[in-house]
Amino acid sequence: MLPDFTSYFILLERIFAIVGTGLYLIFAIVIVKQVSMMTKNVYDKFNGVVIIFSYIHLLLSLLLVLMSIVWP
Amino acid sequence: MTRAKDLDTVAPDDVVEVKKNQVIKKSEIINPTTSKDFGEAKSVDAKMAAFRQKIYDVLGHTSHPLSSFLVKPHVFTFTEQDQEEEIILVMRPHWFTNVSWVLTTFFMLAVPTLIRFIPVWTGISLKYQTLGILFWYMITLAFALESFLSWYFDVYIITDERVIDIEFKNLLDKKFAEAKISMIQDVSSRVAGVSQTMFNYGDVRIQTAAEIPEICFERVPNPDKVIKVLQMMRQEEEQEAIDGRVR
Numbered sequence: 001m002l003p004d005f006t007s008y009f010i011l012l013e014r015i016f017a018i019v020g021t022g023l024y025l026i027f028a029i030v031i032v033k034q035v036s037m038m039t040k041n042v043y044d045k046f047n048g049v050v051i052i053f054s055y056i057h058l059l060l061s062l063l064l065v066l067m068s069i070v071w072p
Numbered sequence: 073m074t075r076a077k078d079l080d081t082v083a084p085d086d087v088v089e090v091k092k093n094q095v096i097k098k099s100e101i102i103n104p105t106t107s108k109d110f111g112e113a114k115s116v117d118a119k120m121a122a123f124r125q126k127i128y129d130v131l132g133h134t135s136h137p138l139s140s141f142l143v144k145p146h147v148f149t150f151t152e153q154d155q156e157e158e159i160i161l162v163m164r165p166h167w168f169t170n171v172s173w174v175l176t177t178f179f180m181l182a183v184p185t186l187i188r189f190i191p192v193w194t195g196i197s198l199k200y201q202t203l204g205i206l207f208w209y210m211i212t213l214a215f216a217l218e219s220f221l222s223w224y225f226d227v228y229i230i231t232d233e234r235v236i237d238i239e240f241k242n243l244l245d246k247k248f249a250e251a252k253i254s255m256i257q258d259v260s261s262r263v264a265g266v267s268q269t270m271f272n273y274g275d276v277r278i279q280t281a282a283e284i285p286e287i288c289f290e291r292v293p294n295p296d297k298v299i300k301v302l303q304m305m306r307q308e309e310e311q312e313a314i315d316g317r318v319r
């Protein structure tokens with residue numbers, strides 16, 4: 001009789017999802033950090049828009065991490 | 073501290089005693105409006121202003137704030153800028169260089185629609201399918217944002233004193249290079265390929281006598297104008313050196 005791999009497969013999916021979204025969150029934090037640093041170095045008209053976009057991106061990645069953890 | 077009048081006999085840091093109630097004679101005060109030097113300075117300033125106007129005539133004017141070729145931008149500043157330093161030209165890589173990543177982004181957006189036809193995909197639970205698609209869209213957003221930021225913060229600046237190259241590649245690699253205009257030795261440009269010829273953009277290489285031997289403005293619009301302006305700026309700098317107005 002073959003062992004049931006379904007539960008292992010689901011566990012593997014979950015681990016992949018959490019690790020993947022976690023790494024992505026780190027990347028989003030790096031973007032925010034770099035954008036704030038660069039906007040201090042170079043001041044241009046669209047800096048505000050770029051900063052807002054980087055924070056939206058961070059917020060979305062945070063939601064994705066929460067989703068991968070909490071989602072039943 | 074009062075400065076000594078006879079600078080040949082007094083050391084620069086010596087303090088000179090001034091008696092109280094000492095009245096300065098009227099003839100000792102130089103009237104700037106009648107001074108001959110002032111008149112000469114005024115004419116030199118007018119000459120330099122006319123020269124600077126010639127440079128702006130060559131460059132034309134900017135029509136869009138997100139343009140890759142910003143002439144005398146009013147809003148733009150950078151940290152290393154001196155108070156008296158005037159920004160003449162700010163450049164970014166030509167807009168056409170963005171086409172490849174924009175097309176790639178559209179292709180990436182279409183991937184979740186195409187992936188449904190792969191048999192392995194249907195074996196994954198619906199929950200993780202949704203999460204996977206959302207994750208993919210986030211990767212697409214990150215790719216687009218990173219590509220845009222690499223373009224937006226890849227800035228080349230020509231001021232009245234120096235040329236500056238600020239680069240921001242792959243989010244983790246920041247580069248700042250500058251060379252004084254008086255240090256520029258040779259300037260060359262290269263327009264290669266169909267797109268560069270069609271849209272008139274290319275590389276401008278600036279050889280310097282400074283610590284950084286070469287500064288390269290990559291894929292900038294109107295390289296011929298950039299070369300012309302750098303040539304004029306060098307002439308202006310030489311004239312300033314002759315006039316003894318080097319900052």
